[in-house]
Amino acid sequence: MKRKFLMIVAGALAVSFMLGSPLCYSAESIKIAGIFALSGRGAHIGTSQRDAVILAIDDVNQKGGINGRMLEMVMGDTESNPTKAVMALKKVLESQDVVAIIGPTLTGTAMAMRGFIEKEKIPTFMHSGGDVILKAPLDKKDPTSLPKWTFKSPYKAADAMGKICQYMSKHGIKNIGFLYSNEGFGKDGLKNVMVQAPKYGVTVVAQEAFQPKDIDITAQLTRINAKNVDGIIAWTVGPAMGIIAKNIKQLGIKAPLFECHGAGDPIFWKVAGTAGEGVMMPSTKIVVGDQLPDTDIQKKKILDYVKAYKEKFNHEPGTMVAYGADAAFIVIDAIKKAGPDRAKIRDAIENTKGYVGISGIYNISPQDHNGLSMKDIVMIKATKGSWTLLD
Amino acid sequence: MNSLSKQKDIIGFGALAVIIIILPLFVESKYYFIVLNVIGLNTIVVVGLNLLIGFTGQISLGHAAFYGLGSYFSGVLTVNYGFPLWPAMLVGMLATGAVAYLIGYPSLKLQGHYLVMATLGFGIIINILMGELEQFTGGHDGLMGIPPLTMGGLAFDNDLKNFYLIWSFVFLCMLAARNLLNSRVGRALRAISGSEVAANSLGVNTADYKVKVFVLSAMFASISGSLYAHYITFISPSSYDFHYSIQVVTMVIVGGMGSLWGSLLGAGVLTYISEALHVAKQYHVIAYGVFLCLVLIFLPEGILIGIYNLFLKAKTKKHIMKADRH
Numbered sequence: 149m150k151r152k153f154l155m156i157v158a159g160a161l162a163v164s165f166m167l168g169s170p171l172c173y174s175a176e177s178i179k180i181a182g183i184f185a186l187s188g189r190g191a192h193i194g195t196s197q198r199d200a201v202i203l204a205i206d207d208v209n210q211k212g213g214i215n216g217r218m219l220e221m222v223m224g225d226t227e228s229n230p231t232k233a234v235m236a237l238k239k240v241l242e243s244q245d246v247v248a249i250i251g252p253t254l255t256g257t258a259m260a261m262r263g264f265i266e267k268e269k270i271p272t273f274m275h276s277g278g279d280v281i282l283k284a285p286l287d288k289k290d291p292t293s294l295p296k297w298t299f300k301s302p303y304k305a306a307d308a309m310g311k312i313c314q315y316m317s318k319h320g321i322k323n324i325g326f327l328y329s330n331e332g333f334g335k336d337g338l339k340n341v342m343v344q345a346p347k348y349g350v351t352v353v354a355q356e357a358f359q360p361k362d363i364d365i366t367a368q369l370t371r372i373n374a375k376n377v378d379g380i381i382a383w384t385v386g387p388a389m390g391i392i393a394k395n396i397k398q399l400g401i402k403a404p405l406f407e408c409h410g411a412g413d414p415i416f417w418k419v420a421g422t423a424g425e426g427v428m429m430p431s432t433k434i435v436v437g438d439q440l441p442d443t444d445i446q447k448k449k450i451l452d453y454v455k456a457y458k459e460k461f462n463h464e465p466g467t468m469v470a471y472g473a474d475a476a477f478i479v480i481d482a483i484k485k486a487g488p489d490r491a492k493i494r495d496a497i498e499n500t501k502g503y504v505g506i507s508g509i510y511n512i513s514p515q516d517h518n519g520l521s522m523k524d525i526v527m528i529k530a531t532k533g534s535w536t537l538l539d
Numbered sequence: 540m541n542s543l544s545k546q547k548d549i550i551g552f553g554a555l556a557v558i559i560i561i562l563p564l565f566v567e568s569k570y571y572f573i574v575l576n577v578i579g580l581n582t583i584v585v586v587g588l589n590l591l592i593g594f595t596g597q598i599s600l601g602h603a604a605f606y607g608l609g610s611y612f613s614g615v616l617t618v619n620y621g622f623p624l625w626p627a628m629l630v631g632m633l634a635t636g637a638v639a640y641l642i643g644y645p646s647l648k649l650q651g652h653y654l655v656m657a658t659l660g661f662g663i664i665i666n667i668l669m670g671e672l673e674q675f676t677g678g679h680d681g682l683m684g685i686p687p688l689t690m691g692g693l694a695f696d697n698d699l700k701n702f703y704l705i706w707s708f709v710f711l712c713m714l715a716a717r718n719l720l721n722s723r724v725g726r727a728l729r730a731i732s733g734s735e736v737a738a739n740s741l742g743v744n745t746a747d748y749k750v751k752v753f754v755l756s757a758m759f760a761s762i763s764g765s766l767y768a769h770y771i772t773f774i775s776p777s778s779y780d781f782h783y784s785i786q787v788v789t790m791v792i793v794g795g796m797g798s799l800w801g802s803l804l805g806a807g808v809l810t811y812i813s814e815a816l817h818v819a820k821q822y823h824v825i826a827y828g829v830f831l832c833l834v835l836i837f838l839p840e841g842i843l844i845g846i847y848n849l850f851l852k853a854k855t856k857k858h859i860m861k862a863d864r865h
Contacts, residue, residue: 187824195821225817230681230778231577234771235814238698239570259681260773280680288618288684331670332679 177220178213178488180205180479181240183251183261188228192415194253197275197472198223199461201250204476207456214484226252230260237261241268247488248479250472252276255332258300262286266297271494273479274300275471277410278336282517295517297494301475301507303432303520308409309340310347311430311525312381315538317348321379321404325354325372327365327392329384334360337383337408353377360388366395373401385410390419397423404428409525413466417533427530428538432507434470436528436537445504453506467507474505478512548717551800555713559706563699572698574814576770579705580763581806583712585790586799587759590716592788593797594728595749596735597647600784601658604665605757607779608635609764614682614774615675624688628765632758639757643750654753662784669776681775688769701770708766709803712759716799719755728752732797793834795841804843 182201185194205219213219224236233252240246248271252258255278265272266286274281281300287293316324326341328334338355345352354375356368365388372380380403382392389411396405405427407416412431417424433440437450453473457465478500479493486492500519503510508524527538566572588602612631616622622630646657670679677683687696688704695704719725730738731745739745768774786809794805812830816823838845 186821225823228777230773230775231767231771235570235573235577238573242568242570256679256681256775256777259683259775260771263683263772278680284680284683286684335673335678336680 176216177218178483179220179222179246180483181224181246181249181251182221183224183226183233183236183240183249185228185253185257186223186225188226190226190228190254190257193468194226194228196466196469197251197253200457200465200469200472201476203453203457203460204473204480206460208480214480215487217488219480219483221250222246224251226254226257228254228257230256233257233260234264237264241270245488246270247483247490248272248493250275250475250479255281259284262295262298266295269297269494270490271479271482271497272298273475273497274298275302275468275475276300277302277305277333279304279306280336299475299478299497299512299517301471301478301505301518303409303508303522303524304518305336305409306340306344307520307522308430308525309337309381310344310522311527312406312428313341313344313348313350314522315428315527316350316379316406321350323351323353323375323377324379324381325356325375325377325403326352327356327358327368327372327380327382327384329360329386329388330357331360333385333408334383337381341381341383358384358388360384360386362388363391364395365392366399369395369399369401373399373403377403379404379406381406383408387419389416390421390424393420393427394423410467412528412535413468414464415466416530420530424530425532428527429530430525431528431535432467432470432524433526434465434467434506435535436526439537446506446509449504450506470506474507474510477505478503478510552710552714552717555710555803559703559710563702569698572702574811576698576701576705578807578810579702579709580767580770581787581790581810582709582803583763583766584760584787585794585802585806586709586712586716587756588787589791589794589796589799589802590719590728590752591756592791594720594732595752596732597654597749597753598652598788599658599753599756600655600781600788601642601660601662601665602756602760602787603779603781603783604658604662605635605639605760606764606767606783606787607665607669607774607776608638609761610768610774610779611669611676611682611764612761613765613768614685618682618685619675624686624769628688628762631765632761635761636754636758639754640750643753647749647753648746658784659781662781666776666780669779677775679776681773683773685768685772685774687772688766695769701766705766705770708762712762713799713803720799724748724751789831793831793842795844798841798843801841801843805841808842 182198184198185191186198205221209218222240224240226233226236250273252261252274253276255276258274258276258281262281281298282295285291285293286295326338328337341352354372354377356372358365358368382405389407393405407427407429409430411429412435433446434450437447437454440447454465478497482493482496486496498512498514500510500512508520510519512519528535529538584602584606588599591597591599609631612634613627616627616630617624642657642661646653669676687694695701727743727748730743731748735745790805790809793809795801813827816826819826834842
């Protein structure tokens with residue numbers, strides 16, 4: 149009898165999966181797609197970016213939508229996997245009237261989707277970090293074949309690295325050690341530091357790699373410390389951000405630690421604990437909104453957004469949220485200007501000039517589908533579970 | 540081989556061919572085509588892996604690497620060196636087979652589950668190499684701009700054309716596996732799966748057969764990998780990590796070890812379920828796990844044989860009840 153009951157439950161589940169797929173549409177809404185890493189290794193970033201986009205859309209809808217039409221998001225999950233990302237994209241494209249796409253989260257998934265996006269001609273605003281998304285030609289033989297329909301909201305990793313080096317040279321830090329995780333993001337950082345450091349008279353005297361899943365990095369830090377460095381840059385995201393901070397304290401290394409632009413997020417304190425105190429990093433202004441001078445034109449926008457975010461989701465937004473929010477705001481603005489037409493929306497996004505966003509002021513052009521510059525980045529310092537704005 | 544099961548096979552393959560040909564008439568959505576195509580790609584890997592798991596009792600946890608080798612041989616040779624497309628695929632297949640031989644030869648000479656260890660390590664090494672050999676593979680950023688396959692003047696550049704291409708390969712691979720199992724080699728393999736010692740004593744060179752089957756299953760995975768690369772046109776190391784190896788082993792088990800049609804079913808059901816479960820939003824990972832548990836608890840022989848057995852049981856029960864009444 150018990151067995152029979154379980155079989156019935158299993159059967160009912162199976163039927164519900166088969167029926168579940170179609171989405172409900174209301175006749176008049178304008179649809180945009182949101183494709184995020186909602187599960188898998190990028191889930192902690194993807195979910196906060198999803199929340200950021202939901203907040204932006206709710207805001208528009210509460211104000212009466214766009215010309216009386218509500219905005220609706222069709223959501224897709226990349227599972228942090230390139231194949232699944234393309235599947236999610238095609239699923240979203242089924243609802244033919246999706247006018248634009250926001251996302252995806254991770255660079256690998258973005259690269260897998262890029263070819264199809266360009267072929268289908270859908271304006272897409274990504275919030276994945278890799279500069280390669282905009283830099284790599286679509287056709288390897290033709291270096292001018294850069295993506296036409298793809299945009300991205302996070303500032304360039306090269307600029308973030310430049311910002312650190314600029315700060316270092318200003319504060320007399322000359323010889324540095326560079327520590328990076330041995331995967332795409334870390335190695336990209338290594339390339340960038342080799343270009344940026346000499347520009348500001350900073351010399352990389354030691355470089356060490358570690359595996360992203362390492363639980364102890366003291367060996368590498370000891371080798372770096374042996375070179376008498378004045379500062380250390382650690383280029384990684386995830387638990388290693390905290391491990392490095394802890395190891396430095398344990399070894400009693402005095403040289404200040406700088407981390408990457410992904411560290412300015414509440415997750416940093418979760419992994420670093422009290423050892424995070426004093427770590428410096430480049431960041432968007434979202435985490436230090438209240439410390440900005442009143443003359444900063446972004447200040448009001450950031451404070452309003454942070455307040456709304458906290459009310460809705462009951463926790464502090466981090467840098468990743470800013471990227472998701474800006475992607476959504478710019479796309480929504482383009483729809484307001486151009487109406488629900490894919491090609492016109494693309495042109496409107498490309499002509500976004502002086503747009504005051506959360507991550508910075510966007511000046512998008514045909515040559516630059518990102519639109520942020522080094523001016524939009526601030527240096528912050530981790531202090532008592534929060535952040536202090538540095539000069 | 541009796542004529543009855545031969546007849547069954549003819550019906551089975553005939554039905555598969557008919558379904559492949561007419562299915563596109565009923566499916567309009569591009570999304571369902573990509574799901575079907577991914578099912579097809581997984582099926583090719585699973586059919587090969589099932590030959591290994593189902594008939595020699597050996598498990599490989601490195602099939603993601605063989606799948607990846609196929610993808611990367613096709614991708615790197617065509618993008619970086621301008622190789623013609625089909626020969627690149629063939630080179631990939633042969634090279635993957637050779638690599639599999641090098642791993643299988645020493646580890647399959649040993650009694651016990653040494654192949655699992657060897658393939659586990661191998662899979663991880665290959666995955667790291669994909670990221671590290673940047674000048675060839677494009678590193679972690681991936682390799683882009685892989686051209687679609689062409690045949691004559693026809694380029695397989697959309698979901699529908701790829702559907703026919705991929706499923707033709709599924710059909711051929713399944714047919715090859717079926718013929719293999721019904722040949723002298725197949726009988727030897729069945730003997731090994733029955734009892735290795737007995738097979739050995741009857742003059743079957745078990746180690747040799749195991750290596751051959753392993754090489755063959757790696758080549759199947761390589762074909763599938765090449766098709767994937769030319770279909771999605773972009774590859775990166777994250778598609779070929781350890782999870783994929785686990786996923787295909789799960790498909791073999793859910794479909795039914797040693798069952799050819801079970802392989803098709805296992806790949807189909809698991810690929811589709813993991814997509815359909817997105818309805819459950821953030822709970823889809825849990826729902827997927829629950830589904831796997833249910834299958835393994837109630838249908839441990841795999842879906843195909845399990846359901847068939849349930850059906851038989853119900854039938855005999857009815858007979859018994861009828862007999863009781865009389």
